[in-house]
Amino acid sequence: MDIAGLYDITYSENKYNASFEVYLTSYDEPFIFMNPTGTTNDHLTFAHEFGHFCNDYASYGSYAGTDVLEFFSQGMEYLSLCYTSPDQGMATAKMADSLCIYVEQAAYADFEMRIYDLPAQDISAQAIIDIYAQVMEDYGLVKGDPRYFVTIPHFYSYPMYVISYVVSNDAAMQIYQLELEKAGAGLAMMEENYDTQEAYFLAFLETAGLESPFVPGRMAQVSKTFSEILDR
Secondary structure (H helix, E strand, C coil), rough: CCCCCCCCCCCCCCCCCCEEEECCCCCCCCEEEEECCCCCCCHHHHHHHHHHHHHHHHHHEEEEEEEHHHHHHHHHHHHHCCCCCCHCCCCHHHHHHHHHHHHHHHHHHHHHHHHHHHHHHHHHHHHHHHHHHHHHHCCCCCCCCCHHHHHCCCCHHCCCCHHHHHHHHHHHHHHHHHHHHHCCCHHHHHHHHCCCCCCCHHHHHHHCCCCCCCCCHHHHHHHHHHHHHHHC
16 A cells, blocks of 8 residues: 555645545555544544555455445444554544434435435425424534535435445444454454455345344444443
8 A cells, every 4th residue: 555655645735625535447456535634533534444445455446335335444443443542532532423423424314315205396405405404403413504415425426325324333333342352353354354245234244243233232232332432
């Protein structure tokens, strides 16, 4: 990755203000683009994109399902927590971010579904703005400009994608829980599955030996992990 220059993670005020990983088909190699913010979140952002990088690198450009793709990115974020100093506060930052994912991305997914349910004759800019404002209120999120949704590219480039962050987050957390139980266990599971091209998330979880996020009691385990970190 370093020798081939397959990443750009330096700050520049002239760079696109975002971070992403992309598979360059002309080179048959993945690439990470990142414009750092100078905060601890840079660690998690790079780990997230590096998870995508590893999946693409091992599979020569992954065609796995979106839930599976986000398992690797979020799994790498969680895994990285086990290899950083507790003094850095990364675990707290990640758990706070993860909790936000469950609420915020679920709200975005709800917003999408409500938009697509609109009858054609009722579609208008104001109707969409009103729906977004209502969803933010329903989920107890901070109220801001009700036009904020226009800044979220996933709505336009990858419709119905955002719910994958919620669903895959549960499986990714299992990597963290495995690594805490036995050093190297979570890492080994990630490495064993990087080359997957599985389109269906539940089929992937079964093959990998992970639990479905929908099994009874699973959310209680997630809540316990949140509490152990955030209630310190």
